[in-house]
Amino acid sequence: MNTKSAFILGLLICIGLTTAGWLLGTSAVRIKEYERVVSVKGLAEREVPADIAVWPIRFAAGDNNLTALYGTLERNTAEIQRFLTDAGFSADEITTAAAIVTDKLAERYADQNASLRYTAQQTITVYSGKVDLVRKSQEGLAELGKKGIAFGGDEYSQRITYLFTQLNDLKPAMVEEATRNARAVAEQFAADSNSQLGKLKSARQGQFSIEDRDNNTPYLKKVRVVSTVDYYLAD
Known part of the structure; x- marks a missing residue:
């Protein structure tokens, strides 16, 4: 193979790789454009006595x-x-x-x-x-x-x-409630947008907080957690 032939072959390979990369990138962009996701938050609260x-x-x-x-x-x-x-x-x-x-x-x-x-x-x-x-x-x-x-x-x-030191006893039920409330919000959003709620994409549990219910009753506590959940939407 002479120098000219090698140069032409290399040029064709380079063009092929560039074209393939562009096609893959374009496909990824198209897929991303068609991906529809709704992100919702769900709240759970409990009022508990200090222990x-x-x-x-x-x-x-x-x-x-x-x-x-x-x-x-x-x-x-x-x-x-x-x-x-x-x-x-x-x-x-x-x-x-x-x-x-x-x-x-x-x-x-x-x-x-x-x-x-x-x-x-x-x-x-x-x-x-x-x-x-x-x-x-x-x-x-x-x-x-x-x-x-x-x-x-x-x-x-x-x-x-x-x-209040019994937070671990409340965590499972409160996380479940927050997630359930988030799904209810997502379902309502899907219905309002003429869509259907798809599979769960991701879920993030927020930090638990414990605060006085009010300034006059510090012996009563309010425990709360917010979960953030992402769902796919389908037509």
Whole structure:
């Protein structure tokens, strides 16, 4: 085979490959153009009661004598713990943190006129599944206040946190419901567009979220999930 013949053969092969590639690409575009897909979202929601309560009880004390201050903290701690156990909480549901003591004269900008040199804060935390008992027991703190215990701290540090920890028990049924609701939306769309709902193309489960139902009832939770589902449409 001479050089001219080889060149012609190579040129023909190149043209053939280019033509084949163009035909395949055009076919893919045509197939994509005729592919009709509807993407829909399905929502599932549940309202559930919290099953865990975290109750921080913070109290304060002050004295010019450090030893006397620690004595006050010990008595107040024992009084609060007794109140909680009498209310029905077990010892393993009650945690006492170390006291935070401040010497006002040792601070950088000391107040030489402070009436009490030492002040202290201590927190006792109840972590319990007895949510209703926690809510009921809050009212009893007023009686402890009458005994000389000064409950302090800002609103946030004193706020009870309510948790829902049984999400795994809800997940299967909620995902099924969200997917079913998504299909109902897709079927309605197909009917409105004079089409028929085809096979499932893909499905994506969204993140589960757990929020307070509202600001006034943090012990009631709203659980929700949104699923995104793609279906083929057929004429």
